[in-house]
Amino acid sequence: MSKPETIKKKEGPATVAxxxxxxxxxxxxxxxxxxxxxxxxxxxxxxxxxxKDLSKREVAVRPVAVARTPTVGDTVLGQVEAAMTSTAGVKIRYLNGVETLASFPGTIFTRSERGGRGERRTMVKLGDVVRAKVASTLNGMNQLSIDEPHLGVVAAMCSVCGAVLVRGDGRAQCEQCGNVEERKFADDFGTANIQP
Ligand SMILES: [Zn+2]
Structure with a gap:
């Protein structure tokens, strides 16, 4: 696992310290x-x-919980960093609603998440923000599930023009270019107040 940037860049400015x-x-x-x-x-x-408060010329640190290791049943929020045919790699940033200082890798097995009869649909895409549950930590791998109504994509961008997608009729639509996209959305996708 790579170390946080702040450890390598001792004298540079840091966003997490x-x-x-x-x-x-x-x-x-x-x-x-x-x-x-x-x-x-x-x-x-x-x-x-x-x-950094530029008007007061003051620098401060807002404490963040140093994360423990994800355990089975935890709810996590993270961003899709890699989307393959049957798996997606997620960078976990929130653990049970608390921002983690270290980020953990997680994997969604999108093939097994698919609805029955070999139905093909796009579950997640690169860059999506997803809410998931830790289903297994076997062999040190955080296997994530999005197979519940409140789990899935909570924020996504249009893969055509990059604008933020808004909620449509069970789908997500781009207000900029009209592109319609499918995902496994969380029930609160597109609402104003997403809770991690
Ligand atoms: Zn678009």
């Missing part, structure tokens, strides 16, 4: 919440998301 990470120089930004000044650096005192 680990304790001790360089955030800014004191000339640029004042040390805000969950940070400390040390010599010519403002550093993070907690793991979390870096927030």
């Amino acid at each position: 680990l304790p001790g990470d360089f955030l800014a120089s004191p000339e640029e930004f004042l040390a805000g919440k969950n940070t400390y000044e040390q010599g010519d650096a403002v550093r993070a005192s907690l793991p979390g998301r870096v927030e």
Whole structure:
């Protein structure tokens, strides 16, 4: 598993910081919440998301739960990073509604998720944001299921023009180019308030 970018780039700006990470120089930004000044650096005192307030010239860290390993039954939210014929790779970003600092890989077996009689449909596409349930963690692989009404794609973009898709009649339609797309949508797809 690759390490977070913040570990490699010690002195560069980071959006997610680990304790001790360089955030800014004191000339640029004042040390805000969950940070400390040390010599010519403002550093993070907690793991979390870096927030820079340009008007106050202040850098702060919003704490993020350091994720435990996904376990069977967890609800996850992530983005499809790879979509193959029968599987899709998902980068898990939320675990039971809490943003994870580390991101975990998950796999959806789209072939086994298909409705009966060999029906062919597109379950997920590259770039989709999906809500899924951890079905198995056998051999260290987070196998994800989207086979419930509240699970599936919660946000997607038009594969023709890249605009955000909106909810149509059981399908998703692009308001820009009229393209209609099929997915295994979650029941709250296209609503204003998606909860991870
Ligand atoms: Zn479009």
